[in-house]
Amino acid sequence: MLMPSNSTWEVSVTSMKIGSQTVITNQIAQIESSSATIQMEDSVYQTLQESMLKNYPNLPGINGTVSIWNGLCFSNVSSVVSYPPLSIYFDGFYLSLSPFDYFFPVVDKANVTSYCFGISRGGEGIYLGDPFLRAFSTTFDEENHRIGFALASLTSEIYVATEEEDGLSRGQKAAIAIGVIAGVALVVGIAIFVLKPRNSGGQANDNEKMLY
Numbered sequence: 001m002l003m004p005s006n007s008t009w010e011v012s013v014t015s016m017k018i019g020s021q022t023v024i025t026n027q028i029a030q031i032e033s034s035s036a037t038i039q040m041e042d043s044v045y046q047t048l049q050e051s052m053l054k055n056y057p058n059l060p061g062i063n064g065t066v067s068i069w070n071g072l073c074f075s076n077v078s079s080v081v082s083y084p085p086l087s088i089y090f091d092g093f094y095l096s097l098s099p100f101d102y103f104f105p106v107v108d109k110a111n112v113t114s115y116c117f118g119i120s121r122g123g124e125g126i127y128l129g130d131p132f133l134r135a136f137s138t139t140f141d142e143e144n145h146r147i148g149f150a151l152a153s154l155t156s157e158i159y160v161a162t163e164e165e166d167g168l169s170r171g172q173k174a175a176i177a178i179g180v181i182a183g184v185a186l187v188v189g190i191a192i193f194v195l196k197p198r199n200s201g202g203q204a205n206d207n208e209k210m211l212y
Contacts, residue, residue, distance in 0.1 A: 008032045009140060009147060013126070014091060019084030021051040027126060029088075031138065031147075035129025037120040038086075038102060045121040059083060073106060073114035080115050085157075088128070098155035101135040 008030040015025045024044055032039075040048065049069060052062060060079040061068045074080055083099035103115045118131040135156035139148040151158060 008127075011090065011128075011147070013088055015089045016126075017087045017089070018048060018051055019055065021055050023048045023051060024126070029126040029128050031132070032127040032129050033133060035127045037118045037129050038131050039120050039123055039127040039129060041124050041126070042121060044126060045119070048119065056084065068117040071116075073116040074103070075112070075114050077115060086119075088132075094159050095132075095136060095149065096157040096159060097131065097135050098153075098157075100155045101153055102131045104131060104134075 010028050010030050013024065013027050013029045016023045016027075024047070027044075052059070056062060059082055061072045061074060066072050080099045080103045083103070085099070086097045086102050088095050088097075102118045104118045106114050106116055108114070133152075135151075135153040136149045136158075137152040141147065149158065
């Protein structure tokens with residue numbers, strides 16, 4: 001289900017994982033361009049934190065009095081590399097953000113770049129803010145309550161797979177159209193993802209994914 005709600009769009013998320021660990025199941029998330037982070041309500045954020053502390057205790061900055069949970073930013077990009085992907089599952093496909101997508105760069109006055117954790121605690125529900133929107137080009141079709149995604153980051157991934165089929169070949173990730181919008185092309189890096197309607201035979205094309 002996908003519906004516009006005031007200035008946001010609501011989508012049904014079947015699950016969300018950090019690495020291989022499930023954080024949530026069957027919740028509504030809002031795509032929110034005014035949020036600087038991926039924002040989670042307290043219970044979801046706590047589940048994420050507990051899962052990462054338990055399953056990834058040796059990650060840099062994960063433990064201690066100064067950590068990613070209270071504002072630690074990394075001055076070296078190598079500290080970000082070892083973090084697991086964040087995967088968001090919908091009906092029949094999922095979107096995967098690498099740590100380079102959910103950590104965001106901050107440049108100070110001395111032109112020094114730091115990398116800060118882009119998942120925050122607060123509010124009610126789940127808001128897919130700037131880290132999500134930087135990773136995936138997003139096209140909204142308000143009239144038909146539909147949305148299209150394409151890769152906008154060299155490190156993000158789109159998988160045409162259910163949670164049970166997790167990990168298909170790279171050739172099955174190429175392009176995806178969700179609730180497809182006619183005649184729109186998204187240029188991402190050197191690839192073009194075309195969002196188009198069903199073919200004349202009434203069957204969805206191989207590179208399409210419909211979400212109603």
